[in-house]
Amino acid sequence: MSATPSHDTVPASTTPPAPSFASGVWLVAQREMATRLRSKSFTISAAILVLGVLAAVLLGGIFGGSTESTKVAVVGSAAQVVGSTEGLESVDVATRAEGEELLRSGDVSAIVLPSSGTPPVTVVGLDSPPQGVLAALSIQPDVELLDPASQPTGLIYIVALGFGIVFMMSALTFGTMIAQSVVEEKQTRIVEILLSTVSARVLLAGKVVGNSLLALGQIAAIAIAAVVGMMVTGQKVLLGTVGPAVAWFVVFFVIGFVLLAAIYAAAASLVSRSEDIGSVTSPVMILIMVPYFLVIFFNDNPTVMAIMSYVPFSAPVGMPVRIFLGTAEWWEPILSLAVLVASTAVVIVLGARVYSNSLLRTGARVKVSDALRG
Structure with missing residues (x-):
């Protein structure tokens, strides 16, 4: 009598399904944040920046007042x-x-x-x-x-300097990290393994989201340190004056950094060696540094500040300064933010195309025109 054939079969090996766009982006973002937070140089530099802002506010409050009656x-x-x-x-x-x-x-x-x-x-x-x-x-x-003035000249300079330095330092720090991460993955060919699991657009979005969250956290820590310093030194009036401008600065910075992060990632994908990072990111660094110098030298020029508040690369600095000065109408921050959001959307679309078409190309530097054509 023949044996009854068994219906129990060994299941064939299956490949795990690819994560959804949202979950893939979050996985990449978590990887980016974990990598940065494990870096001692990053945590130390971030702590120094926050403590530096706190010390500046405290010393300004302590020594800013007169020692005489x-x-x-x-x-x-x-x-x-x-x-x-x-x-x-x-x-x-x-x-x-x-x-x-x-x-x-x-x-x-x-x-x-x-x-x-x-x-x-x-x-x-x-x-x-x-x-x-x-x-x-x-x-x-x-x-x-008796004779209301917009703001004291010295205070205007300090606030403009503060916004300019914080924007420039944070954008340069995190933008450079994104560029180095892209080139490192490309140079070591780790990107080929990553792309077998997630798409290039997911990888780009995760890098932008992860570093944007870290940048936002640093900006929030700086803002909290400044508020605490003003409260401790009794500068409640100054806090009430600067507070709205700081809140708008945080909002503008988040959107503006996403724009710059997309440009940094796209630019870095054009090269395959870490030695070439500077050649492709130098134009982006100029875009970041120009608003800093403009706000320092022209913070009392209403025409220059008005133009800055509507240019995407300088709006995160120009508009908060105008809000602090009281020269911006109520609708201007909203319009400026809308322009910045629209510009960021366009840059993300173009940057994603350049990034996707350049990520697997090694050797000579890829031309932007070739990356856009695909």
Whole structure:
């Protein structure tokens, strides 16, 4: 009697299904972030940058004020509030008009008037909030200005310098990392293994997302350090002035960095050796450094700043500075952001094409025109 044939068969080996676009992007992004965070040089440089910003804010708050008593004109019952406040020297005046004469002549730094509202006094400054007086008082009074100015010249320069340096350093640091990662994978032929699992577009998107998240984290840490420094040194008025501009800077930086990251990755894919990275990324570095120098030398030029706020490569610096100065209409940041988003979308499409068509080409440098044609 013949044996009944067995229906149990050994299953054939199957290849795991390729991950979806979203999961593939996240896997690559996680790999990029893990690689960066394991680098001691990256973590140390990031920590130094954050601590440097915190130290600058703290030292500015500590040494920015006068070590001598600040004279303030006091009217009526406001003397009870000023009292023996450390750092303030009261100059009694009969009327506000008399105090305004002293303020305009420079004999006092501010006028303290009695108020019937919840803050028992009102502080009057000349052309900008008298931060030393406000910091010395134990309450948060209302502030009035006789001759309002947009912002003090020195403060404008410091804020413009801060935005310019943070944007330039972060973009250069993470952009260079992306370029080195692309060329390293191409030079060691690891990219061939990666492309057997995910597509070139997924690989590009993952690199951009991973490094963008790291850059955003660094910017957020810098912003938090600056806020903490201002709170510790009692610069609440300055915080209220700079705060909205910082918030817009973070938003613009995120979109602007995605644009630059796509360009860095596409440019690096054109070469196969680490020695050639500089030749293809130099134009991108210029695009990053130009806004820094423009905002330093032309922060008081409304025409230059207006143009900068609508050029995609300089908008992340130009528009926040204009918001800080109060020269931008309410709709301008929205329009500028829309232009930046549209430009970023176009660059991503072109960059993905260059990246996909150049990634497996080794040897001589690939021309951009050839990469675009495929």
